Amino acid sequence: MKQVRSGGGWPAIRYTLRKAREMGGLLSMWKAVRSRNACKTCALGMGGQRGGMVNERGHFPEICKKSLQAMAADMQGAIRPEFWSTYSIAQLQQFTPQQLESCGRLATPVIHRAGEAHYQPISWEDVLQRIADKLTETQPDESFWYFSGRSSNEAGFLLQLMARLYGTNNVNNCSYYCHQASGVGLTSSLGTGTATINLADVEHADLVFVIGGNPASNHPRLMTTLKTVRRRGGQVIVINPVRETGLINFRVPSDPISLLFGTKIASYYVQPHIGGDLALLIGIAKRIDELGEQDLDFLRKHCDGHETWLESLRNASWDDIVAASGVEVAEIHELAARYARAKRVVFSWTMGITHHVHGVANVQAITNLALMRGMIGKPGAGMMPIRGHSNVQGIGSVGVTPRLKDAIFDALQNEFAVKLPTTAGFDTMACMEAAAANRMRVGVCLGGNLYGSNPDAQFAEQSLQQVDLLVYLNTTLNTGHARGLGRETIVLPVLARDEEPQPTTQESMFNFVRLSDGGPRRIAGPRSEVELIADLAHRLMGSAGAINWQQLAATREIRQLISRVVPGWQAIGEIDQTKQEFTIDGRVLHEPRFPTPTGRARMHVHSLPALASKANCLRLMTVRSEGQFNTVVYEEEDLYRGQDRRDVILLHPDDLSRLGIRPDQRVTVQNEVGTMRHIIARAYADIRAGNALMYYPEANVLVPRQSDPHSRTPAFKCVLVEIKAEDG
Numbered sequence: 001m002k003q004v005r006s007g008g009g010w011p012a013i014r015y016t017l018r019k020a021r022e023m024g025g026l027l028s029m030w031k032a033v034r035s036r037n038a039c040k041t042c043a044l045g046m047g048g049q050r051g052g053m054v055n056e057r058g059h060f061p062e063i064c065k066k067s068l069q070a071m072a073a074d075m076q077g078a079i080r081p082e083f084w085s086t087y088s089i090a091q092l093q094q095f096t097p098q099q100l101e102s103c104g105r106l107a108t109p110v111i112h113r114a115g116e117a118h119y120q121p122i123s124w125e126d127v128l129q130r131i132a133d134k135l136t137e138t139q140p141d142e143s144f145w146y147f148s149g150r151s152s153n154e155a156g157f158l159l160q161l162m163a164r165l166y167g168t169n170n171v172n173n174c175s176y177y178c179h180q181a182s183g184v185g186l187t188s189s190l191g192t193g194t195a196t197i198n199l200a201d202v203e204h205a206d207l208v209f210v211i212g213g214n215p216a217s218n219h220p221r222l223m224t225t226l227k228t229v230r231r232r233g234g235q236v237i238v239i240n241p242v243r244e245t246g247l248i249n250f251r252v253p254s255d256p257i258s259l260l261f262g263t264k265i266a267s268y269y270v271q272p273h274i275g276g277d278l279a280l281l282i283g284i285a286k287r288i289d290e291l292g293e294q295d296l297d298f299l300r301k302h303c304d305g306h307e308t309w310l311e312s313l314r315n316a317s318w319d320d321i322v323a324a325s326g327v328e329v330a331e332i333h334e335l336a337a338r339y340a341r342a343k344r345v346v347f348s349w350t351m352g353i354t355h356h357v358h359g360v361a362n363v364q365a366i367t368n369l370a371l372m373r374g375m376i377g378k379p380g381a382g383m384m385p386i387r388g389h390s391n392v393q394g395i396g397s398v399g400v401t402p403r404l405k406d407a408i409f410d411a412l413q414n415e416f417a418v419k420l421p422t423t424a425g426f427d428t429m430a431c432m433e434a435a436a437a438n439r440m441r442v443g444v445c446l447g448g449n450l451y452g453s454n455p456d457a458q459f460a461e462q463s464l465q466q467v468d469l470l471v472y473l474n475t476t477l478n479t480g481h482a483r484g485l486g487r488e489t490i491v492l493p494v495l496a497r498d499e500e501p502q503p504t505t506q507e508s509m510f511n512f513v514r515l516s517d518g519g520p521r522r523i524a525g526p527r528s529e530v531e532l533i534a535d536l537a538h539r540l541m542g543s544a545g546a547i548n549w550q551q552l553a554a555t556r557e558i559r560q561l562i563s564r565v566v567p568g569w570q571a572i573g574e575i576d577q578t579k580q581e582f583t584i585d586g587r588v589l590h591e592p593r594f595p596t597p598t599g600r601a602r603m604h605v606h607s608l609p610a611l612a613s614k615a616n617c618l619r620l621m622t623v624r625s626e627g628q629f630n631t632v633v634y635e636e637e638d639l640y641r642g643q644d645r646r647d648v649i650l651l652h653p654d655d656l657s658r659l660g661i662r663p664d665q666r667v668t669v670q671n672e673v674g675t676m677r678h679i680i681a682r683a684y685a686d687i688r689a690g691n692a693l694m695y696y697p698e699a700n701v702l703v704p705r706q707s708d709p710h711s712r713t714p715a716f717k718c719v720l721v722e723i724k725a726e727d728g
């Protein structure tokens with residue numbers, strides 16, 4: 001398949017028209033995407049009260065292929081009752097993620113017991129009572145509660161509250177497989193774990209770093225912003241082992257000039273080795289110091305630990321930096337020179353930074369580099385972790401973490417005159433490991449695909465099998481429903497955000513809280529997440545306890561509660577009357593006063609990690625294609641990388657010849673975790689030699705459970721594999 005030469009453009013527009021047909025014509029698509037609901041896909045945030053396709057600065061139209069895919073999936077018809085007796089678990093296991101997704105919307109609760117061939121429909125009454133009974137006989141700490149990032153703040157808040165009053169802190173979200181390293185790294189440096197800027201700041205920057213991410217494919221609307229930066233004469237520097245087509249040239253569909261001629265995105269593109277970023281960032285900082293371009297005044301006034309840090313830069317040798325990053329000194333000098341010339345710099349990053357055993361160190365190193373030139377704490381400059389799911393940041397803010405922030409913990413105890421559990425709750429991987437050790441009796445998953453998103457797929461399957469009862473709240477079928485089975489598995493169908501009977505809220509990666517109106521249900525059967533959780537909590541804990549759960553079935557009541565207990569969220573208490581969407585207090589830093597105990601930022605010293613290596617192995621990254629959203633694969637092809645199928649491994653032509661493999665030859669890819677046979681080795685000149693690329697989630701068979709000790713994020717982007725040619 002031919003690789004396109006720019007991202008976006010006409011293929012995106014043609015795709016829109018095709019999807020429109022699936023959604024029952026342009027008019028019904030238009031109505032769906034223009035409804036007053038926050039966009040469902042990435043955390044860039046669109047929609048809300050200003051109507052769909054509008055961004056935080058009021059810019060319209062803002063739409064991408066991903067939002068259409070998500071919308072089209074939700075607009076499918078219901079899975080018919082006979083589906084469950086027609087298709088056995090064994091058959092469902094043979095379905096591709098795309099086939100599972102296109103079976104239709106989940107419409108009735110179903111139950112499966114180990115050993116049985118089929119899921120069976122079950123009534124809401126029976127199923128909820130069954131879950132409540134099982135929870136009652138279970139030790140709370142033998143249960144875990146996993147949340148994906150698409151549910152509302154209200155649903156997230158309510159379910160974590162229920163889990164804690166039930167008695168456990170084993171509450172976590174998909175962030176532990178995603179941006180946790182950003183939250184931990186930023187908090188350790190700045191005292192706040194989210195972006196320090198708003199959307200306007202990015203547009204006013206004169207330099208934006210895009211590190212370890214592929215926003216052309218995964219956050220397409222960020223490209224409009226990067227286009228604006230370039231048009232104003234600003235620069236974009238990309239740091240990525242892969243030359244990603246859409247980061248070189250992108251045709252913004254809503255901009256006629258860009259659509260026709262394309263917009264050059266990267267002003268400078270550097271390709272380190274996988275895992276080479278920390279050394280590279282240290283190298284850039286070392287050069288800035290050599291040039292005397294650091295802002296010493298800022299460092300003295302606002303940063304603790306800067307002297308030791310500068311000392312460590314001076315002690316680092318250029319040879320080590322080059323060896324550990326894979327980037328030549330001349331290139332590092334060029335990067336530093338460009339940084340030194342810029343006045344307002346935004347640093348953005350994604351999974352190429354967090355999915356490493358030194359993910360937190362990576363994030364701290366980016367922060368050090370920014371602080372060094374006073375680039376945090378003023379307009380037009382700062383930190384921008386580009387988040388994944390559309391409300392992953394929100395559910396984290398409102399308490400879906402093992403440990404509640406002290407302020408939330410105290411406020412909740414006061415509010416309800418209760419004692420909350422104080423045990424150390426488990427993160428996601430710890431829950432999976434406890435399950436593997438047969439120490440988890442019940443698991444409840446609000447959205448997502450815990451099985452599919454896990455490293456070491458075989459381990460994930462086996463560990464979930466040890467759980468007595470797994471409960472999944474989902475909108476559509478995914479591989480977790482086929483392979484992530486407990487002794488008993490229950491799937492509960494829920495309504496999507498734009499079908500909620502009551503308003504809900506979501507938080508964007510710019511700390512902006514949006515109000516979604518909800519809307520009419522599309523199919524009979526699914527229940528609202530919030531109402532379902534309130535019902536279950538009431539069955540489990542009754543009305544005798546401190547909380548009137550039935551009252552909390554009203555999302556407005558939950559917002560009142562959030563406004564009283566979550567710091568910075570007071571404004572959510574009035575949002576029902578005012579419809580005023582808002583930026584959370586204390587997050588955007590336009591002054592160099594940091595929310596740390598001292599009010600100063602903290603700089604962290606790192607040693608240079610050697611590049612991961614092992615005899616006869618390549619470093620493998622596992623990434624998304626343009627045609628998927630996480631574990632949901634919509635299309636087999638990857639337009640931007642010119643691939644017509646997913647069972648491929650992309651290798652630099654030099655590596656192919658070194659390994660004696662012909663392009664398109666079948667190979668076995670293996671390591672101590674797993675083996676994938678009959679994979680097609682493709683020549684791919686855009687990847688830095690020595691590194692390889694495969695698609696997630698399939699490649700999770702090969703990903704070890706090794707994770708960053710500080711954030712517990714697995715190293716999905718750095719897997720050592722051996723590649724062997726198969727005969728023929």
Ligand SMILES: Nc1nc2c(c(=O)[nH]1)N[C@H]1C(S)=C(S)[C@@H](COP(=O)(O)OP(=O)(O)OC[C@H]3O[C@@H](n4cnc5c(=O)[nH]c(N)nc54)[C@H](O)[C@@H]3O)O[C@H]1N2
Nearest residue numbers: 212213214218242274275350351352388623624628629630
């Ligand atoms: N279309 C689409 N959009 C999505 C998603 C989706 O699946 N599909 N998922 C959403 C979610 S939850 C998330 S978290 C985001 C993910 O957004 P991204 O982080 O952009 O997604 P990945 O495909 O994981 O790609 C990571 C990028 O990191 C690069 N990379 C790999 N290893 C390294 C490294 O060691 N160093 C550097 N510098 N770069 C490296 C890869 O070449 C690739 O370009 O997207 C969100 N948006």
Ligand SMILES: Nc1nc2c(c(=O)[nH]1)N[C@H]1C(S)=C(S)[C@@H](COP(=O)(O)OP(=O)(O)OC[C@H]3O[C@@H](n4cnc5c(=O)[nH]c(N)nc54)[C@H](O)[C@@H]3O)O[C@H]1N2
Nearest residue numbers: 148178447448449453473474475476478622630631696716
């Ligand atoms: N090898 C490898 N593994 C990875 C990654 C990688 O890059 N490489 N990336 C990691 C990352 S960044 C992430 S975020 C995780 C993703 O992990 P998850 O968030 O757990 O997985 P998703 O695939 O996004 O979940 C998709 C499911 O969400 C359900 N859903 C959609 N909308 C709603 C809704 O409104 N409510 C409810 N209740 N359910 C809904 C649908 O049923 C759908 O099947 O995977 C991680 N795993």
Ligand SMILES: [Mo]
Nearest residue numbers: 178179388389
């Ligand atoms: Mo993510």
